[in-house]
Amino acid sequence: MPFETTTPRLLLTRPTEQDRAFHTAVHSDPRLYAHAPHVLGTPATNAEFFDAIIAHWATEAFGYWVARDRDSGMPVGWVGVQRRDGHLNLYYRFVTEAQGRRLAREAARAAVAMATEWHPDAVVRALVKDHNEPSVRTAEAAGLVRTGEQLVLADDLPDEAPSSVFEAPQLGRVEVLDDALRTELLDLWCRVNDAGGSVGFLPGAPLERVAEVLATHEKQMAAGDAVAGALREPDGRLVGWAWWVRVPNPLLHHGRWLYRVMVDPARQRRGLGRLLMAGMHRVAREDGVELLQLGVRSGSGASAFYAQCGYTEVGRIPGAIRVAPGDDRDDVTMARRVDGRPPVAHGGG
Known part of the structure; x- marks a missing residue:
């Protein structure tokens, strides 16, 4: 599987240690967690998350990419798939300044297509809260559909609604x-x-x-x-x-x-x-x-x-x-x- 790929507006690349600061900035921005403020990253959780991304690449030779603007080369988000509980988990999170341009769906489509071509052994899934409408639209635009299944996540609040499971064809x-x-x-x-x-x-x-x-x-x-x-x-x-x-x-x-x-x-x-x-x-x-x-x-x-x-x-x-x-x-x-x-x-x- 290629370590990087392109979309019309993005370059999706394997992250390196030099991307740690960008990862921290994205996952510490409260504007990106309006639908779930309680899971906003902390220095400890951000470090653990980034280390897990690097480790997954080292063992699986694929994972979450850094999404960069093809014209400027500036990083604008994170997207990709990782193995989780027998599936490939689809993940996407883009900086506030990049939102409204449909970059997340462009990148998510590329990630699901790459997984379909190179990893037929596992189904691509996304776990999305129904009230997070932009995330729902991104999953659906990438070809995923609701399965009717709902899951309670480890970091859900006691009274929080479960996440809907979306799967790719x-x-x-x-x-x-x-x-x-x-x-x-x-x-x-x-x-x-x-x-x-x-x-x-x-x-x-x-x-x-x-x-x-x-x-x-x-x-x-x-x-x-x-x-x-x-x-x-x-x-x-x-x-x-x-x-x-x-x-x-x-x-x-x-x-x-x-x-x-x-x-x-x-x-x-x-x-x-x-x-x-x-x-x-x-x-x-x-x-x-x-x-x-x-x-x-x-x-x-x-x-x-x-x-x-x-x-x-x-x-x-x-x-x-x-x-x-x-x-x-x-x-x-x-x-x-x-x-x-x-x-x-x-x-x-």
């Missing part, structure tokens, strides 16, 4: 579809079509036509040339789907093509697309894949999303996709590596 590998899963997927696919999603059909495509294309993908899966990823919320609801497909040419078997990336239209703007892609990267890496490719049509907004997932445009055919008479779009190819090597072009021409 998880992506599972799929190699064979049964009747129930096929029905679920077709329902999701058709709803994505009708919402205007770029998954191979225009809105209003009949179920029968979608089922025919699904059957083609199932043949690829049966032949060992495709594997799917199913993103499910804690209650089991299917909210995302995609395929990795291996092309017939053996010279290209170290790579895969991404097809039919779809997220439940009723759950847009919650970072689920990022979690779906993170899980799909993990599935590809488990199969020894080195290079990933995908195609998007211009004007859909998808290129910017995939760029945030680490993809770079490597080719474009102007006007290759005819959405409707008089509406031609470019066929854009994007790629990224997942083997840790940089994308370097061959110099031989």
Whole structure:
């Protein structure tokens, strides 16, 4: 797992001893504890907390990051996940001056995506007081959903309400579809079509036509040339789907093509697309894949999303996709590596 990552506005880095003073300043600021003033840090608790962060990094090689402004390099908050009670605890706390800019949700999304890609053995959780509405909104914007479970924390006051448990969706590998899963997927696919999603059909495509294309993908899966990823919320609801497909040419078997990336239209703007892609990267890496490719049509907004997932445009055919008479779009190819090597072009021409 990388020790650092970036978001559009932040650099998330592994903390060092030089960050202790910033950690103390954040966790001693009463403005950041308006919803729970009794847990405001003291010199002793702050030192213990920071030491635990450093120790977790030393033993697990991941943990809570320092969030820095990408332009100025100044630290603005803390975010990340740590192992706790069999789960990965999502944590975020940003300085007062950074609030109102949605930096916490930007950082939390990155943290949950990183955990989804690199730590499928544990569920990401956030424990949030219901009256702390900004924290609830941040957890939900990072893709987490209420489980209905509530927990009493060790530092809760005797008359304090318990914390609600929020959990992230998880992506599972799929190699064979049964009747129930096929029905679920077709329902999701058709709803994505009708919402205007770029998954191979225009809105209003009949179920029968979608089922025919699904059957083609199932043949690829049966032949060992495709594997799917199913993103499910804690209650089991299917909210995302995609395929990795291996092309017939053996010279290209170290790579895969991404097809039919779809997220439940009723759950847009919650970072689920990022979690779906993170899980799909993990599935590809488990199969020894080195290079990933995908195609998007211009004007859909998808290129910017995939760029945030680490993809770079490597080719474009102007006007290759005819959405409707008089509406031609470019066929854009994007790629990224997942083997840790940089994308370097061959110099031989």
